[in-house]
Amino acid sequence: MMRRGFVIGPVLSAVWMVVLSVTVAVCMSFATGEPFRPGIILSLLWGAVAGLISVYFGWSKVLYFGIAAGLCILGFIGLGPVLVGPETGLISRAVGAVALAAAFSASIRPILCDLVLGRLTRHEFETAVIRCLTGIGYIFFSAIVLIPFYVMVMTSLKNQSELMQNPLDFSIDISQGAELFRSYEELFSQFNFGTYLFNSFTISVFTVFITLAFAIPGAYAVARLRFRGRAAFSRSILLIYMVPMIVLALPIYIAFSMTGLRNSFWGIVMIYPVTTIPVALYMLQGYFRGLPAEVEEAGLMDGLSRLAVIWKITLPLSLPALASVSLYVFMIAWNEFLLAFMLLDDPTKFTLTRGIASLNSSEIPRQHLMAGSVVATVPIMALFLGLERFMTNGLTAGSVKG
C-alpha cells in the first residue's frame, strides 16, 4: 500500500512540510523574537496537497511557481503551515511566508522527482524516503550545531535585561555601533582578558614545542628501531590515555601545593605536555611507519648517523603529520580546563578557560560570560577552519582522546 506513488508522495511531502515549517518558525523566532509557531495540522494538509499535485502532474516550472505562490498567499492570510501571533509584524510575517514557500518549492522536486502515480519498485520507494530523510538530517544536524553558537554570540552582544524580557529576541540594534561590543571592551579593560589570551597562547605554544621535542624521538624509536619490549611499549602508549585526568589531578594538586608550583606559569607548562605526549607519540609513530624505510636506509648508507637521518630525512618528509599533531596538541592545551581550574588561583596567571570560569558568578552579567566564551572559541575555530584538512587528518590518524 505504501509503495504507491499517490500514497508515498503526499506522505513524504507532508512530513517534509512539517519539518520545514518547524525550521522556519524556529529561525524566525530566533531572528526576530516575534511569535511564530508551526501549525502541524495545516502543514500536513498543505504538504499532502502539494505532494499529490506534484506527483500527479509531474514536474513543470509552472506547477512549482504555482505551489510557491499558493503557499505565499496562504501564509499572508494566516492559513499557511507557519502560524503567527497577532503581534507579529507585517514584514516578518511576509518574510516567513516567502521563506517557507521558497524552501518548500525548491526542495520538493529532488525528493519526489522519481515518483510516479502507480506502483513503485522497492528501489524507487526507498530512494525517495532516503532523500527525504537526508534533507531532515541536514536540517537537524545544522540546527543542533549552530543554535548553541548562535546563542553564544548573540547573548554576548545583547543587554541582559533585554534578553530577560524576551529570551527569543536575538535581534541586534546595528545603530548602536561600537556600543554593541561593550562587553568585549569591558572584558579586556576590566577583566584582564588580554593577559589571559596571552597566557593561553604562550602556554599552548610551549606545550606544542615541548610535546614535539619528546614525542618525535620516541615515535621514531617505536616505529623504526628494533628493541625488546617494542610491542609492549607501543600498546601501553594508549593505555596511558585511559587514565582519567581527575585521578591524576588530585596527587598533582597535592604535589604542586607542597612544592609551591601552583599558580605558576612553569607548573602549567610542565604538566600540559605530559597529557599530550602519549597521543602525539601515537599519531607520529603511525605516520613514521608509513614512510618508506628505503629513503632512510639510503641516508644511513651514505654515512649519516641515525639522528642525522631523523633530522634531515624523516622530519622534512613528515611535515604534514607534524602540522596535524601540532594543531591537535594546540587545541588540547587551549581548551584544557580541569588542570587550569585546579592549579591556578591568581587572577594574573589565569588562562582563558580559567578566566571564563571566574566570570561565572551572579554579579557578572551573562553577556560577559558569553563574550569570554566567544573570545576563547574564535581563535581555535579560525585556526581550525583555516587548516581544516590538517585537523581532520590529525584527528583520524590519532584515533585520539576526547
Place this chain on the structure above:
Amino acid sequence: MHQLGPPIGTGPLAKREARLAWGLLFPTIFAVSTVVLLPLLAIFWISFKPVELADLRAPEVVLREDIRGDADHVGATPLIRYRLRNSSQEQPIHDVTFSDRIPEGLSVLELDPRCRVSDRDLTCDLGDWDAGARETLTIPVEVQQTYLTNGLRPQDSPAVTTGVSSNVLTNATFTFENFTRVFNGGEFLEVLWVTLFYTVFGTVGTLVVGLFAALLLNKSFKGQGILRGLYLFPYVAPVIAVAFAWLILFDPFSGSANALLMQMGVTQQSINFFGERPLALIMVTVFEIWRYFPLSFLFILARMQSIDTDMYEAADMDGASPFQQFWYLSVPQLLGILSVLFLLRFIWTFNKFDDIFLLTGGNAGTRTLTVDVYEQAFAISNLGAGAAVAVVIFGCLLTFSIFFLKYVSREEGL
C-alpha cells in the same frame, strides 16, 4: 667443524640499535612516569591516609622579631623581643629551634637558659611544642657606639627557625576509613548507576548520531567540506564555552529553549533542564552526545570512504535496494571501526569530568564517579576519600583495559 646458519642472539649492531631506541624513548618514559605513574602510586598511598585539604599546609614556626625601648644613645638597655607560635592549632612541632644574628654594638646582658650566644650568633633550643603553642623571648642588651654608627637593626637579619612536624602524608598512620566511607551509604550505588547510565547511553548515542552524520556526508557535493567542518564545531570549541552556552540556552527562567517550547505550545510552564532529577542526567548525556558525535562521525566517514564502490555497483546490478545495501554491505564493513570506537568512547566517557562538572556540578542526580572524586576531595575537603574513589575508578579502568588490549589493539594492528 663450523656450524653454518644465521647468527644466534643479539649482535653488536642490534645492541646499538636497542641502546639508541631506549635513549630516544628515555625522555618520554621519564616524563610520563613522573606525571602519570608516580601520581597513580600516590593515589593508592593517599587513599589509605586520613588526610584533609587543610593538612597540606604543614605546621610551622611563625616568628616575629622587634626591638623595644630606646636604643638611640650609648648605654641604653633596650630589649630584643622574639614572639613565636605554632601555626597549626591541631598538630605539635618537635625540636623547635631558631637562630639569629645579633647586630654589632649590642652586648647581651642576660640570656634565657635555653639560648646560647657564640660570637654574635644566637641559637635557642625551645624543645617540643604542643598544638597552638606560643612563646615570647626577651633579651636585654646594651647599646654601644658601633650599633649607632652602623645603623643595623636586629630585624635586619632574618631569624631562621627549624622544627620537626609529623606530616599526615608521610607518617605511618593508615586507615581504611576512606574506603568504608565511600562504600557505605546508598550514595555509592547511585553514583555507580549514574556513571553506568551516562557512559552506556553517551557512548551508544555518539556512535549512532555519528553514524547518521557520516551517512549524510558520505557523498560528494558542493559544500560538503564546509558542512564537515561545521559538524566538527562542538568538538573543537572549548568545553567551558559550549557548556555555558548550553546552560544559558536551557536556563529555566530566561533560556531561549524554554521560551521556544512554550511558544510552540509543547509545554505550559518552564522546564528546569539541568536541575530536575531524571531530566538533568538525560541532558548531560545529550550534551555528551552532542559534543562527541563529531569524533565518531569523522572516523566512520573515513572508513566509509575507503569502502570499495565496486561492491555497491554490483549490488545495484543485482537489484539491492538502498536500505539493503546499507544493511548488508556497509554495516558489516563498519563493524570493526564501530567496535573500536565503542570501546574507546566507553572508556573516555567513563573518565569524563569537566562536562558534568560545568553543567550541573554533580547536582540533581548527575554525580558520576569522576565528579565524586572532586566532590569528596575538594567540596568536602577530604582528600583521602577522594583518593579512595579514584582507586575505585582505576580498578574499573584496569578491567576495561584488559578488554581493550584483547580486542582493540588487534583491530588497530598495534
